[in-house]
Amino acid sequence: MRIVEIRQLLSAEEIDRTLQRVAHEIVEKTSGANDLALIGVRRRGVPLSDRLAKMIRAFAHVDVPVGTLDITLYRDDLSTIGPQPVVQSTHIDFAVDDRDLVIVDDVLYTGRTTRAAMNGLFDLGRPRRIMLCVLMDRGHRELPVEATFIGRTVETTDTQIVEVRLREIDGEERVVLVDRVS
């Protein structure tokens, strides 16, 4: 069984432009990004949320706090996989009570990651509002989850995977659609 690349979905430049657009949407929708915090979901949600915060600071001159959230302990599918995945740390050093949070992740798929992220956030307090921001929405929802801010929507089949590669983690910058063929 091999993984083959079907096509590139976003180039490096397109990723940047998409994030800029999303950053503006966030500021607009939250009336200036006050009382706002970004929560980057490990792994790739973390650099994305950092970049969004930088962009927002640059054009809106607002410092939006950024936290990182590891959802391993909140997943609902662990018992179907072999040994337990390694747990990473969660760093949210601001209060979540009464705050608007934007969960930032690379791909929205079944919605289970988002549900787990929300569970994790509710363990920390009672946010006023939770919104979801994703770079790619690939459909195939299994839970009633919708993203507030979407970079790009793409139609996919069951066997395909949307791979977001970011320079901070993967050493390259592109989004590709791959498939598993035997």
Next chain:
Amino acid sequence: MFQRLQHLLGIESLSREQITFVLDQAKPFQEFQRHPLKKLATLRGKTVALAFFENSTRTRISFATAASRLGADTMNLQAESSSLKKGESLLDTVRTLEAMRPDGIVIRHSSSGAPELVAERLGIPVINAGDGTHEHPSQALLDALTIRDRKGKLDGWNVTILGDILHSRVARSNIHLLSKFGVQFRLCGPAMWVPREVESLGPNVRRTGRIEEAVEGADVVMVLRVQTERIHEPALAPEEYILRYQLTPERLRLARPGALVLHPGPMIRGLEIDPAVADGPQSCVLEQVTNGLAVRMALLYHLIGGAPIDAPHPAKERSNATD
């Protein structure tokens, strides 16, 4: 790989990498203890049997809380239980527990080697919470986490252990663990409880009869509980113990500045440890307790969570969900 272990029976057989893995995995669980809502669902539906054949309050509550915060249920067997008093054998008792299908068993027993006997017979993970005078792995792990957090690393320190080494599983596990990180040990206590053979427990272990010599230059001083059930065999008066082996502020000053003081608990203030030291700034006993919870959550998460080790991987792997 630690995740591939079925049981945790002792520290002696763990590698440096496996120990480091557990300490690293304890960190998110340390952070978790600060959440307002301390309840996960990650082990929901799992049952952990707590088979404490030997009396223990702190360790049992620590494991029970760890299991509960992970969302697991517990089955509780305690030393006073009537079936044990009726002479039911260890194997019969654990087989009875196993028939109720727990997902793992945490066992404390007064016979060295009992967890190994149980692990050979049952098909579920076994975690040793203290066997006789042999090992107490989770204690050594939480002690190591405490040292690493306070001092930044484990490697190369001078560690002194004071007290009844002969009867201490805490001492043995700590020596096994820290020796893998190049720690040098000095052991000191009444001669009949610190025999020559203790030096064979690790590559860099020395015994000394004088507490001043033992504590001088130490980076960490571990004080063991005086097991009052043993102080009569042979007779050693408490006054004698205090005179020669109590960790007093004066004796602690011989250690390096900022040396840590650890104690597995429960402490008898005024016997093995001066109250001023027990409650002083160098004492880490409360952190040891919190770290114990984090370490035990990490152990339960990895050893009892998840599928059984030989379960096949599912065909459908959701790559977008696992990263």
Next chain:
Amino acid sequence: MLLIKNGRVLDPASNTDAMLDLLVDGERITKSGAGLAAPNAEIFDASGLIVAPGFIDLHCHLREPGQEISETIETGTRAAARGGFTAVCCMPNTQPVNDRASVTLGIVERAAAVGSTRVWPIGAASAGSKGEALAEIGAMKDAGVVAVSDDGKPVATARLMRQVMDYCRDLDLPVIDHCEDPSLAAGGVMREGAQSMRLGLKGIPSQSESICVGRDVELASLTGARLHIAHMSTRASLDYVRFAKRLALRVTCEVTPHHFTLIDEDVRYDTNYKMNPPLATREDRDELIGGLADGSVDAIATDHAPHHPASKDVEFDRAPFGITGFETALALGLSGLVHDGRISLMRLVELFTTGPARVLGLERKIAPGEPADLTIFSTEHPWTFRAAESPSKSRNTPFDGRTFKGGPMATVVAGRIVYRR
């Protein structure tokens, strides 16, 4: 009539090592020589095999009367025959203790009825082995005991041991002592040392045994009695025995196969490695092998100690002491002592035959007129010992599944083949 042909006869008493045939008629050997013929005789072809005098085990536990759940005279002697033994000396720690003639006679009669080998009982030294009054030793001798012992325990005090020795000297009975100092050994479950430290198990220092051996040697000097040290396990004890022999005291000793094979480092938590005296150090084992070679050690004895499986299937410190030993004794002697060149084959045969016989004041030889007790074995035949196949009721052995080169092939007791592989 039984004609044993083509075997290599090893007879220590006459220092014979020759290809000889033996003719057995009734219970005795009638002829020995090359190329014998006997038209009416059953032929046993011993080609490639050693024919030795019948092995004697100075030390075993048959558990009957009173503990038949673990072993009986019938099952124990069947296992002994399978190990090549033609005579076994059973220790008195039964229920009731064999401390009087009626119990002795019970054992003797039962053995005559169902035993596969000869059974020579050892009587208690003290009543009930309680270490207070003398047992009815004279009456027991008439009933058939060949020695006295309080095995399981040492003879309790120097004062009592002296009395037992004086009494038995006049009866010409050897006194066999299980040497141990209870105050040093109390609560111990294995040899005190680095391994017991690692395992967190309470240890017994070697001095527990040697202090008692020293005591007994001094008392042997005082009384002139025949003293035999049971299951000797340490070099310190061996030093005392050598000292005693230099003084021409009538002191002898035995070593078990597990003590010349295993050491304390082999112990983990498997109760099949728990016995008393415990497995000793590498240095002790090497010294014992030296003693087996140079004659300081007189005999190999098994201390076959069966315990029914459930009783051993517990935590190490709760398990009873002891392992079985009949069926692996010869094979361990061959692999551990002879094949490695530590001792000669003739010497090994001595340790199973003339050595134990001398301790009991008997003779053991292959000659016309002698009882037809013979042990026929191979030094080459490969086989695997499986505890589950043993006729013993117990399975407590550390050697289950071990493969050996050489072992018992046939056992003849009083002219009858009681075991044939």
